[in-house]
Structure formats: structure tokens, C-alpha cells
Amino acid sequence: MSALTFTLKIQPQQRIDLSPLTPDTLAGKSVADIAAISLLSGKVQLRTDQVFDISGDDASDIVFNNSNGKLDSIGHGMKTGRITIHGDVGSYLGFQMKKGEITLHGNADAYTASGMADGLIHINGNVGDFLGAAYFGDRKGMKGGTVIVTGNAGERVGDQMRRGLILIEGNVGSYCASRMLAGTIGILGTAGEYIGYGMRRGTVLMTQKPTLHTTIQDCGTHTLPYLNLMFKSFAALPSKFAQISKNRVQRYAGDIANEGKGEILVLV
Amino acid sequence: MIINGVSIDDTFAEAFGMRGTRVIITAQNHKWAFNAANAMTGFATSVIACGVEAAIERELSGDETPDGRPGYSILMFAMGSAVLMKQLETRLGQCVLTCPTAAAFSGIDSGYPEITRINLGKNLRFFGDGFQISKKFGGKRYWRVPVMDGEFITEETTGMIRSVGGGNFLILAESQPQALAACEAAIEAMKKIPNVIMPFPGGVVRSGSKVGSKYKTLIASTNDAFCPTLKGITKTELSPEIESVMEIVIDGLTELDIRKATRVGIAAACALGAENGIKRVSAGNYGGKLGPYHFKLREIMEDDSLSNLAGATA
Numbered sequence: 001m002s003a004l005t006f007t008l009k010i011q012p013q014q015r016i017d018l019s020p021l022t023p024d025t026l027a028g029k030s031v032a033d034i035a036a037i038s039l040l041s042g043k044v045q046l047r048t049d050q051v052f053d054i055s056g057d058d059a060s061d062i063v064f065n066n067s068n069g070k071l072d073s074i075g076h077g078m079k080t081g082r083i084t085i086h087g088d089v090g091s092y093l094g095f096q097m098k099k100g101e102i103t104l105h106g107n108a109d110a111y112t113a114s115g116m117a118d119g120l121i122h123i124n125g126n127v128g129d130f131l132g133a134a135y136f137g138d139r140k141g142m143k144g145g146t147v148i149v150t151g152n153a154g155e156r157v158g159d160q161m162r163r164g165l166i167l168i169e170g171n172v173g174s175y176c177a178s179r180m181l182a183g184t185i186g187i188l189g190t191a192g193e194y195i196g197y198g199m200r201r202g203t204v205l206m207t208q209k210p211t212l213h214t215t216i217q218d219c220g221t222h223t224l225p226y227l228n229l230m231f232k233s234f235a236a237l238p239s240k241f242a243q244i245s246k247n248r249v250q251r252y253a254g255d256i257a258n259e260g261k262g263e264i265l266v267l268v
Numbered sequence: 269m270i271i272n273g274v275s276i277d278d279t280f281a282e283a284f285g286m287r288g289t290r291v292i293i294t295a296q297n298h299k300w301a302f303n304a305a306n307a308m309t310g311f312a313t314s315v316i317a318c319g320v321e322a323a324i325e326r327e328l329s330g331d332e333t334p335d336g337r338p339g340y341s342i343l344m345f346a347m348g349s350a351v352l353m354k355q356l357e358t359r360l361g362q363c364v365l366t367c368p369t370a371a372a373f374s375g376i377d378s379g380y381p382e383i384t385r386i387n388l389g390k391n392l393r394f395f396g397d398g399f400q401i402s403k404k405f406g407g408k409r410y411w412r413v414p415v416m417d418g419e420f421i422t423e424e425t426t427g428m429i430r431s432v433g434g435g436n437f438l439i440l441a442e443s444q445p446q447a448l449a450a451c452e453a454a455i456e457a458m459k460k461i462p463n464v465i466m467p468f469p470g471g472v473v474r475s476g477s478k479v480g481s482k483y484k485t486l487i488a489s490t491n492d493a494f495c496p497t498l499k500g501i502t503k504t505e506l507s508p509e510i511e512s513v514m515e516i517v518i519d520g521l522t523e524l525d526i527r528k529a530t531r532v533g534i535a536a537a538c539a540l541g542a543e544n545g546i547k548r549v550s551a552g553n554y555g556g557k558l559g560p561y562h563f564k565l566r567e568i569m570e571d572d573s574l575s576n577l578a579g580a581t582a
Contacts, residue, residue, distance in 0.1 A: 163404065182402070184403070201401070203403070222418060223418070224412075224418070224419060225335055225337070225369075225371060225418070225419065225421055226335075226403060226410065226412050226419060226421050228335040228336045228337070229334060229335050229403070229405050229410060229421070230403065230405055232334070232335075232336065232405070233405035233406050261398075261399070261401065263401075
């Protein structure tokens with residue numbers, strides 16, 4: 001069995017919703033069945049074989065080649081298996097993902113990992129705004145699982161995030177961890193303004209001190225033993241975060257305008 | 269059966285089903301981990317009056333513990349799950365939460381057919397008065413409770429399993445120092461066996477009991493048949509040369525763990541042999557009617573497969 005491979009063969013004019021193409025929805029389907037699956041693109045329906053050259057047969061291991069930023073909702077609600085993507089993707093990568101693994105070699109757009117419950121998304125590139133954030137009208141963002149971004153992330157990373165782990169090796173935009181409910185966000189680069197705005201609980205781990213607004217308060221430097229547990233859990237991850245070993249931090253707590261039990265830890 | 273001049277009685281130790289759990293205590297160094305573990309397992313020799321039987325199982329190096337700090341593993345046994353949970357919580361709260369730098373983690377997560385998760389720090393977190401913080405790593409929930417020395421870290425739950433308590437054997441010797449020397453040698457060897465504890469002081473108990481008493485209010489009293497000073501005035505079990513008897517009680521996570529510990533313990537005592545005054549090895553039972561587990565001494569000493577010292581996971 002070889003990986004079920006979708007190679008993009010058209011230049012899409014409209015965005016294409018790829019949510020029907022996940023390992024659990026394709027399991028047990030023949031190539032003809034898969035070719036006939038209709039994909040929504042604007043107001044038209046496209047057959048999958050109009051959009052992609054399809055090869056391989058292992059639906060638990062899906063590969064998208066030649067991908068571009070018009071392809072939305074890859075890995076939507078996926079519960080099992082693995083998706084590997086070569087090229088950029090559009091929005092909603094891993095939206096409400098339940099389990100499994102997505103590896104992206106390229107950039108992703110907005111709402112990546114929004115509503116994600118478990119699994120791993122590994123992005124070798126940059127992501128847009130609202131990474132792991134709550135979707136419109138939802139009251140909770142990401143609820144579990146792990147997201148690793150080797151590049152930069154846009155604004156509102158982890159907005160209303162409830163649980164899980166987001167590790168960003170590059171920089172993040174403004175309003176990171178805004179209204180965060182719980183969970184952990186790690187940032188090796190810089191952060192924009194208003195980090196932790198309206199944060200209730202949760203942890204943001206940084207290596208450099210960000211600009212803080214007035215309702216984030218300094219709690220002093222500490223050696224926190226729980227960081228040993230956290231870094232031990234990072235050790236198996238394919239990320240630069242696996243190499244962090246120190247556990248001495250400056251602890252800022254907030255947002256005291258909103259319960260204030262969140263923390264921004266800056267490694268010192 | 270005679271080993272090195274020591275006669276092994278054709279009898280058995282009678283043991284009971286208990287609920288057992290393991291907790292890993294870590295701290296800044298072994299000294300402070302010991303202070304916490306020692307306090308937590310204090311006054312825990314017998315379920316008769318202590319609620320639980322508990323002791324330190326072994327010392328752990330930093331690479332064996334969840335948070336990478338030095339520590340100790342402790343085992344706790346009780347007759348029922350409710351009393352075990354209660355004792356675990358109060359002891360953790362008074363002895364580990366209070367101890368500088370100490371942290372507590374689950375010691376049983378897999379390897380047994382039926383593991384019940386019981387509260388470790390789940391309720392203790394409320395000591396944090398709202399400032400407590402939950403963190404989940406690798407599917408396990410931990411609590412960070414702010415305390416005056418920094419943060420108290422505890423896992424939310426630990427594993428409880430059905431286990432075995434009350435395995436035992438008696439060492440009969442020509443003098444008190446010789447009996448004690450044999451017990452010390454036995455305990456030294458038995459401490460190397462995983463999954464077992466010998467909960468009495470130093471692992472040894474000198475006040476073996478029988479069921480009942482001449483006093484109506486007492487349910488147990490001294491085992492006069494094994495008291496050397498009563499040889500002439502009671503229905504004694506002792507021959508004239510025996511001047512001292514001591515017992516080693518063993519609680520283990522599985523029956524096999526107790527069999528292994530019994531074997532190495534008796535072997536170590538017999539290694540001193542008759543020339544050092546060790547004359548007989550016996551065991552305590554109630555006629556086989558009360559406890560479901562029977563540890564037949566001769567059978568255990570003949571079973572060479574028990575020499576594999578690794579712990580059992582039945």
C-alpha cells in the first residue's frame with residue numbers, strides 16, 4: 001500500500017473546501033468513489049478528479065502535492081491517520097480535528113487548528129491569524145492536542161483557547177493569548193502588542209520579554225519545578241522547544257482585568 | 269526441610285486481599301524527599317490501629333521520577349478502598365504538602381489488569397484558595413498549588429490495585445540478638461525486591477498476636493504459644509533452646525511479589541544458619557480459614573523460579 005496522493009492539477013479561481021478528504025471519510029473507498037467525491041468551490045461543485053490527479057491507495061496516509069493557498073479545510077474534523085501537505089494551504093487547516101497527525105511543508109492561513117481537540121499539527125512554515133482560536137460565535141478555541149509552527153504566526157493566536165499546546169518557533173502578532181481560558185502557548189520569537197489581553201487562565205512561555213499592557217502584573221523571578229514536567233513532555237516533540245532545559249522564569253500574571261489567573265513566563 | 273541447619277516448618281502464612289497504591293515523592297534532594305516520604309509512612313505499621321500499612325519501597329534517582337528530581341517510592345495498603353483513599357489524602361496533605369520542595373506523583377499507571385484511579389492531589393488543590401493551576405502533560409493532570417516556598421506540584425490521581433497483605437514468617441533463635449541479626453539480614457535482602465514493603469519498625473515485629481483475649485474488650489492479644497518466657501506455663505510452640513522469636517510481615521502488590529520476598533528473606537536468615545543460633549523458621553496463620561492466600565514455606569523455598577528478582581505484574 002502506498003500513500004493516497006492528491007496532486008493539484010488546476011489553478012483554482014475560487015477557494016476549494018477539502019473537508020471531505022480526510023483519512024476517516026476515505027477509509028474503505030475505491031479510487032472511483034474517491035474520484036467522484038464532490039468538492040465545493042464557490043457556488044460550484046467539482047469532482048475530486050477534476051481538481052487532483054489521484055494515485056496510491058492507503059487512505060490512512062494522505063498526501064497533497066502541489067498544494068496552494070486556495071485549498072481550505074484540510075483535515076477537517078479528522079479522527080485518525082495522517083495527512084502530509086507539500087505547498088501552502090488556505091484557512092481552517094485541522095479545523096475541529098479530533099485525532100491524527102497533519103504535517104504541512106508550506107504556509108497556512110487563518111483559523112488553523114481552530115476547535116482542535118487532539119492530535120498533532122506540525123507546520124513547517126508560517127500561519128495566519130487566529131491560530132487555535134475560537135471560530136465565529138464559538139466560546140472556546142482549541143480544546144486539546146499540539147500545534148508546532150516553525151515560522152511566524154499572525155494575530156490572535158490562541159484566542160479563547162481552552163486546552164492544548166501551541167509552540168511557535170518564530171514571532172507572533174498582536175493580541176496573542178487574548179481571552180485565553182487555559183492551555184499553553186510557547187513562543188521563541190517576539191510578540192506583538194497586548195499579549196494576554198483578557199486572559200483568564202493558561203500559560204504563555206516566552207524567551208524574550210514582550211511589551212505588556214498595564215493589567216499584566218509582575219510576580220517576580222522563580223524556579224518553577226512544574227516546568228521540568230512540561231519540558232519533559234516537550235522532549236519527544238519535533239521542535240526546538242525540545243531543547244529548553246532551564247526552568248527559571250520571570251512570572252507575569254494577568255489579565256487582572258479578567259480574573260487574572262493566566263501567566264506569561266519569560267525564561268531568564 | 270532443613271536449610272543450613274535451620275528447620276523450615278511445614279506450615280504456611282495466611283494473607284488477605286488488600287487495596288494497594290504507590291506514590292512517588294520527589295524533592296530538591298534525597299534528604300527532603302525522605303523527610304516527606306518518611307512522615308507520610310509514619311504510624312502505618314498495622315491496619316489494626318493505623319488505618320493503613322505503608323513504608324518506603326525504594327529510593328529513586330532523578331531519571332526515574334516524573335519531574336527529574338530525586339525521590340522515593342512508597343507503597344500504602346489498606347483493607348478497603350475508602351480507607352485507603354482517606355488515608356492517602358490526609359497523609360499527603362499533612363506530610364507532603366507541608367514538606368519543603370516536596371512533590372507527589374502517581375506510582376501505578378499500567379501493568380496490572382485492573383487499575384482504579386484514586387485521588388492524589390485532586391482535593392488537596394483547594395488549599396490553593398483559587399490560585400491553584402491545573403496543567404495537563406502527556407494525558408496526565410497535575411496541580412500547581414502556590415505555597416510559601418514556591419509551588420507544591422501534585423498529580424491529580426494515582427493508581428490503586430487489588431493486592432495482598434499479611435504475608436509473614438517467624439524466625440526462632442537461641443537468643444534475642446541472634447534473632448534480630450537474622451531479621452536484619454532478611455530485611456536487607458527483601459528490600460531489594462520491588463513491589464513489597466515490610467511495614468513494621470525496621471521491617472520487624474516482635475509482638476505477634478493471636479485472635480482473642482481473656483479480656484472481653486480485646487480482639488487480639490499476645491501470641492503466648494510463641495512467647496519464650498512462658499514456655500513452662502502455656503501450650504508452647506517452642507522447644508527448650510528457643511529464647512526469642514521475631515516476625516517479618518510483608519505486604520505486596522501481587523501474590524508473586526510476596527512469594528519472592530518470602531524466599532529471599534528466609535534464605536538470608538538461613539544463611540546465618542544454626543551456628544549463629546537460628547534454629548527454626550515458621551509462619552503465622554489462622555488455620556487457613558480466614559485468608560485466601562496461603563504462602564507455604566517449604567513450597568516457596570523449593571521453587572527456584574522465585575529467584576528471578578524482578579517484580580511481578582500479574
